[in-house]
Amino acid sequence: MRARCVTLCAAASLGALALGAAPHPARAHLERSAPAARAAGLGDAFVSVADDATAVVANSAGLVNLPAFTVLATWQSPYGLDDLSEGFFAAAARTRHLRLGVAWFHRGLDGALSEDLITVAVARDLLRTAEDASLSVGASVDLARVSVNADGLDASDGAATAGLAIHMRPFPVIGVGYAVRHLNAPTLHLVGGGPGTPLERTHTWGISYYWERRLVVSFESALEQGQWHNRAGVEVVLDRRLFIRSGMDGRYASAGIGARWSGIALDVSVRSHETLGASTLFTIGYAPEPSADPYAQSP
Amino acid sequence: MKSRPALLALLVFLAPAASPATTDDDLSRRVAIDGRLDDYAPDEWILDATTAPAELPNDSRWGGDADVRRVAATWDNDRLYLAVDAAARDATVMLLVAYGAGGVRRLEAAGPLRRAITCEGFAPNLLVVAAPGGRVDVARVDAGGALQTLSEGEIPRAWKASPTGAVALEVAIPWTLAPPADGRVRVLAVITGDTGSGAGDAAPDPTALLPANPAARATLDRHAAVAADADADGSPDLGVSPRAATTVLPPGGSRARTGVSLGLRLERRAFAPDLGEEVHFEIDADADGRVYVTCTVYSVSGRPVRTLYEDDARDLPAPAPSSLDVWNGRDRAGAIVPGGVYVVNVTWGEARGERSGSANASVAVVR
Numbered sequence: 001m002r003a004r005c006v007t008l009c010a011a012a013s014l015g016a017l018a019l020g021a022a023p024h025p026a027r028a029h030l031e032r033s034a035p036a037a038r039a040a041g042l043g044d045a046f047v048s049v050a051d052d053a054t055a056v057v058a059n060s061a062g063l064v065n066l067p068a069f070t071v072l073a074t075w076q077s078p079y080g081l082d083d084l085s086e087g088f089f090a091a092a093a094r095t096r097h098l099r100l101g102v103a104w105f106h107r108g109l110d111g112a113l114s115e116d117l118i119t120v121a122v123a124r125d126l127l128r129t130a131e132d133a134s135l136s137v138g139a140s141v142d143l144a145r146v147s148v149n150a151d152g153l154d155a156s157d158g159a160a161t162a163g164l165a166i167h168m169r170p171f172p173v174i175g176v177g178y179a180v181r182h183l184n185a186p187t188l189h190l191v192g193g194g195p196g197t198p199l200e201r202t203h204t205w206g207i208s209y210y211w212e213r214r215l216v217v218s219f220e221s222a223l224e225q226g227q228w229h230n231r232a233g234v235e236v237v238l239d240r241r242l243f244i245r246s247g248m249d250g251r252y253a254s255a256g257i258g259a260r261w262s263g264i265a266l267d268v269s270v271r272s273h274e275t276l277g278a279s280t281l282f283t284i285g286y287a288p289e290p291s292a293d294p295y296a297q298s299p
Numbered sequence: 300m301k302s303r304p305a306l307l308a309l310l311v312f313l314a315p316a317a318s319p320a321t322t323d324d325d326l327s328r329r330v331a332i333d334g335r336l337d338d339y340a341p342d343e344w345i346l347d348a349t350t351a352p353a354e355l356p357n358d359s360r361w362g363g364d365a366d367v368r369r370v371a372a373t374w375d376n377d378r379l380y381l382a383v384d385a386a387a388r389d390a391t392v393m394l395l396v397a398y399g400a401g402g403v404r405r406l407e408a409a410g411p412l413r414r415a416i417t418c419e420g421f422a423p424n425l426l427v428v429a430a431p432g433g434r435v436d437v438a439r440v441d442a443g444g445a446l447q448t449l450s451e452g453e454i455p456r457a458w459k460a461s462p463t464g465a466v467a468l469e470v471a472i473p474w475t476l477a478p479p480a481d482g483r484v485r486v487l488a489v490i491t492g493d494t495g496s497g498a499g500d501a502a503p504d505p506t507a508l509l510p511a512n513p514a515a516r517a518t519l520d521r522h523a524a525v526a527a528d529a530d531a532d533g534s535p536d537l538g539v540s541p542r543a544a545t546t547v548l549p550p551g552g553s554r555a556r557t558g559v560s561l562g563l564r565l566e567r568r569a570f571a572p573d574l575g576e577e578v579h580f581e582i583d584a585d586a587d588g589r590v591y592v593t594c595t596v597y598s599v600s601g602r603p604v605r606t607l608y609e610d611d612a613r614d615l616p617a618p619a620p621s622s623l624d625v626w627n628g629r630d631r632a633g634a635i636v637p638g639g640v641y642v643v644n645v646t647w648g649e650a651r652g653e654r655s656g657s658a659n660a661s662v663a664v665v666r
Contacts, residue, residue, distance in 0.1 A: 028636060028638055028639025028664065029638055029639040030639075031640075032600060033599065078642075081659055084640065107640065109640050110568075112568035112569045113665075115639075150567070151570065153665050155665070190666060191573050194573035196666055197637040197639065251602070276644055276657075277659065
C-alpha cells in the first residue's frame with residue numbers, strides 16, 4: 001500500500017512538472033502573494049509546512065494535520081499604499097473521513113477594482129503509520145471574481161478553477177509538499193474584444209526540516225509566469241508559545257513573530273521589497289491548544 | 300609667578316591685532332577693486348584649504364594650472380565684495396552668485412561656455428565670467444530668465460594674471476542689485492578650460508569629482524552660503540566675521556538632502572490598454588534642486604514589468620510635465636500586460652544611480 005502511494009505521488013508530481021514546463025502567460029489578477037503572516041514570515045515557503053488554515057490555499061493536503069477546528073484572518077496593505085488592501089480568511093474542520101477547508105482572499109483597489117477568490121478544499125490521508133510517516137492528498141475548487149468600476153469602466157467576470165495537492169511526512173523530521181492550482185487556467189474577460197486575462201496554472205513543491213520542536217527550515221520552488229522561483233524560511237520556537245521567523249522570497253526579505261496563548265494565535269510579519277518598500281501582515285487565529293503546536297502530528 | 304601678570308597683559312595687548320577682520324560700515328578705503336588680493340583679511344577668505352569640507356583628492360585634473368585656491372567675501376553697508384584667487388592658465392574663471400529666486404541652473408543659458416555645467420541646489424542669478432584674455436563680463440538673470448549685462452559702472456570688477464598663471468578676480472556688487480532674499484548670498488567659483496584640457500575646478504568642491512572629459516556635463520552640487528543678513532532685517536550685518544557667517548552646503552560626508560519629498564499622482568485608477576487607453580501621472584515635489592528620477596512599473600506581487608525611464612533629470616520644485624510620465628500598459632517587450640493591479644514606482648537620488656527615496660501609486664489594468 002505504502003509503495004503504491006509513493007509511486008502514485010511521484011508519477012503525479014512528474015506529470016504536473018511536465019505540464020508546468022510549457023510556457024504560460026503571465027497572470028496579474030489574483031497574482032500570488034503570501035496570504036497570512038506566518039507564511040509570509042517563512043518567506044512564503046509554506047507548501048511543505050501547511051499546518052494552519054493557510055493550507056486551504058497553500059497545500060490543501062496539509063489540512064489533515066490540522067485540529068478539529070481552526071480559523072484565521074489576515075489583513076495587509078501592500079507597500080503601505082493607502083488605497084490597496086488585501087484580506088484573507090480561512091477556516092478548516094474535520095469530519096470522520098475528510099478534512100474540509102474554506103478560504104476567501106480579497107484584494108481591493110479603492111474605488112476601482114476588486115478581486116475575490118473563494119476556495120473550498122478537501123483532504124484525506126492515504127497512509128499514516130505508527131512511526132509518524134504519512135501521505136495525504138487534497139483537492140480544491142476556486143471561484144474567482146474580478147470587478148472594475150472606475151474611469152468609465154464598469155465590468156465584472158468570474159471563473160471556476162481547480163487544484164490538487166500532496167503532503168508527505170516520510171519521516172517525522174521531513175515534510176514534503178506539492179500543489180498545482182488553476183489547473184484549467186480559465187480566462188477572465190472585462191473588456192470586450194480583448195484577449196482577457198488568464199489565471200495562470202502554478203506549480204509549487206517544497207521540503208521542510210523539523211528539528212525537535214524548536215526549529216523549522218523550509219524551502220520551496222514555484223513555477224510562475226513560466227519560471228521557477230525559489231523561496232525559503234526558518235522558524236524558531238521559543239518556549240513553545242513564541243515564534244520568530246525569517247525568510248527570503250526572491251525580491252522580498254521577510255521577518256515575523258508569533259505568539260500562542262489559550263488557542264489564540266497572533267502573528268505579525270513584515271515583507272520588504274527591494275524597491276517598493278515594506279508590507280506588514282497581521283493575522284489572528286484560533287486553534288485548540290493541543291494542536292497549536294505546529295510540529296504535532298495529527299492523531 | 301611674577302611673569303604671569305605680564306604675560307596676561309601682553310596677550311590682552313596683542314588680542315586686538317589678532318582678531319579677525321569683520322564687516323564694517325564702509326570698506327571702500329580698505330578693499331580696492333584692483334586685482335590685488337592682499338587687502339583681504341584672513342577671516343574674509345571664506346573658502347580655502349582649511350575650509351570644511353576639505354577639497355577632494357586630485358580635485359583639479361589640471362594640476363596646478365586649474366585650481367581655485369581661495370574665495371573671499373566681505374561686505375559693508377553698500378556692497379558685497381567677492382574675490383577669487385586661482386591658478387588658471389588659459390582658462391575661464393567664473394563667480395556664480397545667487398541671492399534670490401529665479402536664476403539659471405544650466406549655465407549654457409548664460410552664453411557659450413567651454414563645457415556644459417549644471418548647478419544643483421542653487422540657481423545663480425549673477426554671473427561673473429573672466430575670460431583668459433582679461434575681459435570680465437557680469438550678467439544678471441532677471442525673473443523671466445533673460446540675461447542682462449551689467450556695466451563696469453554698475454558693478455566694478457578687476458582681473459589680474461601673473462606670468463606664473465596666478466589669477467585674481469574681484470567684484471564689488473551693490474546690495475541694491477543683489478538683495479539677499481533669505482538673508483544669505485550663495486557663492487560658487489568655477490574654472491573651465493579649453494576642450495581637451497581637463498575637468499577644471501570648483502570651490503567649494505562638488506561632492507564628486509568633475510568628469511575629466513570636457514564633453515561631459517559638469518555638475519556642481521555645493522556652494523558657500525554666506526549669511527550676510529542673518530537677522531533678515533533687510534540690512535547687511537556689520538561687525539561679523541564673513542568666514543564664521545559662511546556655511547558650505549550641502550555639508551560634507553553625505554549627499555542626502557533632508558526634506559526631499561516626492562509624491563506620485565495618477566490621473567486615473569483604472570485603464571484599458573486594449574482600448575488605446577493609457578495612464579498619465581505627475582510627480583509632486585517638496586524640495587528644490589535637481590534629482591534623478593527612475594520610474595518602474597511592478598506587478599502587485601513585486602515583479603518588475605517595465606522601466607519607463609531611468610535617471611531622468613528633474614529640476615524641482617516645479618518639474619515640467621514630462622512626456623515620459625505615462626504608461627501605456629505594455630511591458631518591456633511591448634506586449635500589453637495581463638489585467639490586474641500594478642504599482643508605479645518612482646525612485647530618486649541626487650546623483651545618477653543613487654536611490655535615496657521612492658514613492659508608489661497603484662493602478663488597475665483592465666482587459
